[in-house]
Amino acid sequence: MxxxxxxxxxxxxxxLSYLNGGAAYAHYCRHLRTHHDDAPPLSRADFFRxxxxxxxxxxxxxx
Amino acid sequence: xxxxxxxxxxxxxxxLLWITVAIVGAAAVxxxxxxxxxxxxxxxxxxxxxxxxxxAYRFYSLFIASKVLLLDPTRATPAERFSDGRDFVPTNRWxxxxxHFAAIAGPGPLIGPTLAAQFGxxxxxxxxxxxxxxxxxxxxxxxxFFSIRxxxxxxxxxxxxxxxxxxGAAATLGVLTIMIILIAxxxxxxVNAMKHSPWATSTVAxxxxxxVLVGVYLRYLRPGRVLEGSVLGVVLLMAAVVGGxxxxxxxxxRGWFDHEASPLALMIIAYGFCAAxxxxxxLLAPRDYxxxxxxxxxxxxxxxxxxxxxxxxxxxxxxPFIDGSGPIFAGPLFPxxxxxxxxxxxxxxxxxxxxxxxPKLIAxxxxxxxxxxxxxxxxxxxxxMAMIAACVLEPGVYFAVNxxxxxxxxAPAAAVATISGWGFPVTVEQMDxxxxxxxxxxxxxxxGGAPSLALGMANIFSKLSGGGLLALWYHFAIxxxxxxxxxxxDAGTRVARFMLQDMLGNFFPRLGKTSWYPGVILTSxxxxxxxxxxxxxxxxxxxxxxxxxxxxxxxxxxMLAAIALCVATTILVKSRQAHHALxxxxxxxxxxxxxxxAAWLKIxxxxxxxxxxxxxxxxxxxxxxxxLPAGLAAQAPRLIFNDSLNAGLTLLFLVIAWVVxxxxxxxxxxxxxxxxxxxxxxxxxxxxxxERP
Numbered sequence: 001m002x003x004x005x006x007x008x009x010x011x012x013x014x015x016l017s018y019l020n021g022g023a024a025y026a027h028y029c030r031h032l033r034t035h036h037d038d039a040p041p042l043s044r045a046d047f048f049r050x051x052x053x054x055x056x057x058x059x060x061x062x063x
Numbered sequence: 064x065x066x067x068x069x070x071x072x073x074x075x076x077x078x079l080l081w082i083t084v085a086i087v088g089a090a091a092v093x094x095x096x097x098x099x100x101x102x103x104x105x106x107x108x109x110x111x112x113x114x115x116x117x118x119a120y121r122f123y124s125l126f127i128a129s130k131v132l133l134l135d136p137t138r139a140t141p142a143e144r145f146s147d148g149r150d151f152v153p154t155n156r157w158x159x160x161x162x163h164f165a166a167i168a169g170p171g172p173l174i175g176p177t178l179a180a181q182f183g184x185x186x187x188x189x190x191x192x193x194x195x196x197x198x199x200x201x202x203x204x205x206x207x208f209f210s211i212r213x214x215x216x217x218x219x220x221x222x223x224x225x226x227x228x229x230x231g232a233a234a235t236l237g238v239l240t241i242m243i244i245l246i247a248x249x250x251x252x253x254v255n256a257m258k259h260s261p262w263a264t265s266t267v268a269x270x271x272x273x274x275v276l277v278g279v280y281l282r283y284l285r286p287g288r289v290l291e292g293s294v295l296g297v298v299l300l301m302a303a304v305v306g307g308x309x310x311x312x313x314x315x316x317r318g319w320f321d322h323e324a325s326p327l328a329l330m331i332i333a334y335g336f337c338a339a340x341x342x343x344x345x346l347l348a349p350r351d352y353x354x355x356x357x358x359x360x361x362x363x364x365x366x367x368x369x370x371x372x373x374x375x376x377x378x379x380x381x382x383p384f385i386d387g388s389g390p391i392f393a394g395p396l397f398p399x400x401x402x403x404x405x406x407x408x409x410x411x412x413x414x415x416x417x418x419x420x421x422p423k424l425i426a427x428x429x430x431x432x433x434x435x436x437x438x439x440x441x442x443x444x445x446x447x448m449a450m451i452a453a454c455v456l457e458p459g460v461y462f463a464v465n466x467x468x469x470x471x472x473x474a475p476a477a478a479v480a481t482i483s484g485w486g487f488p489v490t491v492e493q494m495d496x497x498x499x500x501x502x503x504x505x506x507x508x509x510x511g512g513a514p515s516l517a518l519g520m521a522n523i524f525s526k527l528s529g530g531g532l533l534a535l536w537y538h539f540a541i542x543x544x545x546x547x548x549x550x551x552x553d554a555g556t557r558v559a560r561f562m563l564q565d566m567l568g569n570f571f572p573r574l575g576k577t578s579w580y581p582g583v584i585l586t587s588x589x590x591x592x593x594x595x596x597x598x599x600x601x602x603x604x605x606x607x608x609x610x611x612x613x614x615x616x617x618x619x620x621x622m623l624a625a626i627a628l629c630v631a632t633t634i635l636v637k638s639r640q641a642h643h644a645l646x647x648x649x650x651x652x653x654x655x656x657x658x659x660x661a662a663w664l665k666i667x668x669x670x671x672x673x674x675x676x677x678x679x680x681x682x683x684x685x686x687x688x689x690x691l692p693a694g695l696a697a698q699a700p701r702l703i704f705n706d707s708l709n710a711g712l713t714l715l716f717l718v719i720a721w722v723v724x725x726x727x728x729x730x731x732x733x734x735x736x737x738x739x740x741x742x743x744x745x746x747x748x749x750x751x752x753x754e755r756p
Contacts (some may be wrong), residue, residue, distance in 0.1 A: 014175060015158065024149070025287055030339045031148025045286030049344070051149065056343040061351070061547075062169045063413045 024051060081121065088114025092192075096185060098380060103184075105451045106373045112447045114191060114438045119196035124436040127201065128429075131635070131643040132208050136429040139751040141215045141422060151215070153426035153753065156433060159353040162424065163438045165355045166416045167203070168231045168362065170249060170548045171406030172442055172570050172621070176450040177512035178613060179403040180461065181389040183381040186400045186452045191450065194401070194408030195443030198650035202624060203413045203633045204435030205647060210418035211425055212745045218418045218627055222723070224388075224744040225633050230726040234626050235562065237719045238415065240712070241619035242559040243590070245412075246335070247549045248612040252511035254327045254599030254602055255609070256541050261320040262502050264327070266307035266538055268320065269547040270350070271334070273299045277349035289352055290581065296353045297360075300546070311502055324602035331552075332595040338553040339560055339587040347553045354547040361543045365448055368523045378454035380609035383485070390466035391510070392610055393662060393673040398657040402617035407446025409654065412624025413439065426753065452519030453512075459489025460497065460506075466516045468508040475753075478507055502534030510607040513544045559590045600705050607694070611675070611709055618662050618713060622720040629727040637743050644731075655724055662717040666710045675713070679706035 014023065025044050032041050042050070091111035095103065128134045145151040179187035209483025210216055216224070219238065257264040277296040285291055294433045295346075310316045322330075338346050387395035392403060406412070417435060425431060453461060462471075462482045471481040475491045482489055498506045501521065506514065517540035524536045561577070563586045568575015574582045601608025628651035635644040668674030671681040679702075683689050733740045 015161070024152075027152050028148040031146060031152075033147075035148075045282075048287035049282070052344050054347050055340075056147075056347060056554075056557060060172070061551050062167045062406075062410065062416055 081118070081492075084114050084117050088118060088560050088569040095188060096380075102375045102377050103380075104373055105369060105376055108184075108188060108451055109369065111188075112444055114727055115192050115196060116444070119200070120436060120440060123196065124200070124204065124432050125209055127204065127436075128432045128648060131640055131646060132205065132431075134208070134428045134431060135748075136427055138428055139749040139753075140211055140425050140428055141746075142425055143751060143753055145214070145423075145751055149497065151421075151423045154424040156426065156430040159421065159424045159426075159430065159585075160434050160438060161359070163421045163434050164325040164441050165359060166420065166437060167410070167413045168358055168442055169406065169412075169551050170252070170444060170544060171410060171412075171542065172446040173449045173516055174252060174512035175407050175617070176446045177453040177516045178391055178465070178609075179400055180378055180450060180453040181382065181465070182385050182396055182400055184376060184378050184450060185380040186385070187404055187450055188447065190400055190404050191407045191443055191446045194404070195439065195446075198624075198653070199409035199413070199443065200436045200439040201646055201650060202409060202411075202462060202526055202627055202631070203417050203439040204256075204432065205447045205635075206340070206414045206627050207417040207422055207425075207435035208431045209432060209631065210422040211428060214746050215422040216339075216418060216744075218414050218630065220416065221634075221744070222626065222630050225630055225637070225741060226723070226726045226730055227741065230629070230723050233719045233722045233726075234630075235566075237619075237626055237716070237723075239559060239562050239566075240715065240719075241411070241623050242555050242562075243593045244597065244612065244616045244619050244712070246552050246555045246559075246594040247601065248609070248616045249551055250328065250331050250594065250598040251608050252513045253545050253548050254331060254598070255509055255511040255607070256325050256513040256517070256545065257322075257327050258509075259321055259505070260503055261317045261539050261546075262307040262311040262534075263541045264320040264322065265310040265316075266303050266542045267549075269303035269306065270300065270353075270546055270549070271346070271679070272543065273303065274346055274350040274353060277353065278345045281352075282344050292349065292555045293352045293356050296349065297356050298377045300353065300357065300542065300632070301539075304535060304542055307538055307542075308502060308534065325599065328595075328599045330593060332598065335552055335556050335595070336587060336591045339430060339556040340583060343557075347557065349377055350546070350550050352552060354550040357543050357546055362445055362448075365452070365523070366444075366521060371449060372523055374455045374523055374526070375450070376451060376454035377456065378458050382458075387670075387673065390462060390470040392614055393512075393670070394614065394661070397724050398661040398664075399614065401657045402614055402621060402661045404446065405617040405620045407443060407449070409621065409624045409650065410442075410624070411620050411627055413442075414624070414627035424456060427751070439717065449516060452516055452523065455519045455522055456515060457487075459483065459487040460493070460518070461515055462487050463489050463494055464506050464509050464518065465512065466508060467510050467610060468624070469605035469607065471508075473508075475505075475507055500533045501537040503537075508607065510609045512609075513541065513548075517541045517544065520612050536637060556587070556590055560586045563590060582633075600701070604702070604705070605698075605699070614661065614665060615709060615713060618658055618665070618716050621654050621658045621725045622716045623650060625658060625720050626723045628654065633727050633730050634735050634743065637740070638745075641731075641735060651724075652743070655720065658720055659717060662713045665713050666717075675706040675710035679703045679710075682706075 025047050028047055029041050088111060091107050091114060094107050095111055142151050144152040146153060176187050176191065209221060213221060219231055219235045222234040257267060273296055277292045280295065281289060281292045310320060385396040387393060459482055463478060471478040478492050479489050494506055498504060517537050520540040521533050521536035523534045525531060564575050564577060573579055576582060601612055628647045631647040632644050632651055635647060664673055666675055669677050671677040682699050682703050686696060691699060730740055
């Protein structure tokens with residue numbers, strides 16, 4: 001039971017962080033590992049910085 | 064043999080289930096439509112909505128998916144083909160659903176139904192259901208699908224590719240103008256909720272430093288830990304609501320946050336300018352993280368609260384105002400209920416999201432049905448909840464809160480006399496008690512829909528918490544609405560700035576560079592000045608501004624939806640689906656009829672309450688004859704100019720919509736005749752290599 005609650009809690013946190021773009025860095029690292037073996041990944045802070053700037057260059061929210 | 068029998072059995076069971084859903088749904092819709100009693104329980108609305116949605120999703124969206132669009136689960140999506148770990152990321156469909164819903168759900172579906180309750184609950188509710196399942200959901204779904212088939216192209220790009228440069232330019236211009244009007248009207252909604260309310264103003268003001276704090280946290284203290292930052296921010300927001308109450312009770316602090324509407328509008332304008340030129344990490348992005356959480360959380364909580372409390376609705380099914388004499392906005396039931404509901408049933412703006420971030424995340428084409436069609440069903444349900452929250456109020460109270468002073472009289476005694484005279488009894492004492500309970504000095508003439516929605520929400524939530532804490536719930540609801548209105552304001556200003564830079568960049572290449580600071584300042588100033596003008600004038604309008612601006616916004620929004628449906632219809636005709644083009648063609652014809660009638664009435668109606676030009680002419684005549692009181696005479700030239708400006712803008716919307724409709728008709732006729740046209744811009748088939756989870 002305790003195990004199950006723990007798992008559900010972790011899944012909830014993971015989905016919430018997905019929704020806010022928090023999981024983007026993990027994605028980026030995974031992508032880099034599978035597609036471009038040679039390129040060194042950006043650090044989490046650098047990635048986040050670049051990403052935030054870039055993401056806000058389009059329509060993101062509605063009325 | 065056994066297997067076959069079991070299968071037939073389960074299909075019989077499923078038929079039985081769907082027949083039951085249909086009967087229950089029909090009974091609930093019938094119950095709502097035919098009820099003429101004093102009050103009706105909100106459970107009817109929830110049941111009717113859920114049954115309608117279930118049937119529409121199960122049958123109509125399946126028909127569109129399998130017979131019209133021919134979704135192909137074996138085809139690789141742009142997310143897979145261009146996977147770059149950033150924009151294009153194959154993502155779990157529930158996560159995409161959450162993203163998509165958070166992006167499309169804004170203040171529109173909350174405010175529209177609240178204002179449309181002026182006609183009674185019935186017209187608005189029916190349009191939210193019918194317009195949603197046959198119009199809005201279809202638009203979101205087909206645009207999402209076509210964008211997936213076109214490498215995630217935007218609506219403007221698709222319009223250019225399928226309709227030609229004229230259609231494309233009209234679509235882009237349409238998006239820019241709707242953005243300006245949208246921001247102005249939403250700004251006005253926040254201003255009307257904050258005027259002379261130290262509690263609301265201080266709470267909304269506190270959201271700015273909280274967002275900055277979260278921004279600094281995410282950039283320097285714990286870079287990229289978005290979840291932590293958001294949770295911290297949400298806790299601080301709750302504290303700000305409580306803190307606002309303390310400010311309200313302190314005689315000195317109170318004075319700092321007690322303002323008229325016009326100065327508040329200037330503050331919003333200054334804020335909008337800062338948000339547009341400051342780096343995004345400082346204000347824009349963190350505010351958006353917070354608003355996503357608040358939005359999903361509060362909407363979910365409201366749904367649960369309505370289900371548990373099942374509040375009784377007091378608004379009649381129809382009010383006498385269906386003839387066009389209503390105080391909140393002018394104009395008869397047709398076409399203005401459709402214009403006013405706007406986002407809750409069909410929102411043109413959604414087509415920008417459906418052809419923006421969402422198509423780049425979808426892992427499998429088959430997911431488009433759930434995300435496009437299903438996402439809009441959720442939004443439609445939000446609109447139903449807003450309708451319930453508005454109708455939970457006594458109609459007298461509802462009209463006292465939402466009617467501008469210019470319509471019912473500025474003095475409380477005059478206002479209640481006018482409103483009671485309409486057959487919706489309300490007293491000054493009743494309004495005073497209510498205002499005191501909510502921690503406000505007055506609730507008269509708080510136009511814009513946000514305060515009356517907050518009253519309804521406070522009503523429902525406080526019953527859940529045993530009847531107390533009304534003031535806290537009221538200001539929580541105001542903060543929640545202001546939070547995502549200001550997010551739309553920031554994001555909209557920025558997008559409009561980029562579009563303007565893009566346009567001007569064609570003539571002055573330097574202005575198109577987003578890194579050239581003087582260009583950024585200049586274009587931001589132009590955008591903010593444009594919506595700022597409408598916002599400021601709205602606060603000084605004797606009729607409260609919402610009266611003329613919400614219809615303008617509705618017309619613009621529905622016009623954008625018409626453009627999106629034009630693009631979709633053209634694509635369907637081109638892909639040899641002309642016999643199915645009615646699924647977008649019928650909503651398109653309806654929207655063209657609605658927007659054209661509304662625009663025509665707003666410009667040329669001889670009634671001075673409704674037509675911009677008639678109002679201007681009436682003022683001019685009275686001004687020339689010296690019949691206006693001194694105060695109004697000084698304002699008259701400005702009001703006349705604004706009327707002409709609004710009329711001109713409405714005319715622009717009308718022309719843009721008709722240009723696109725004409726281009727669509729021309730292209731479709733050429734296709735049907737077999738004449739050469741631009742070919743379909745669909746990307747070639749690539750088989751997916753991904754396992755379907």
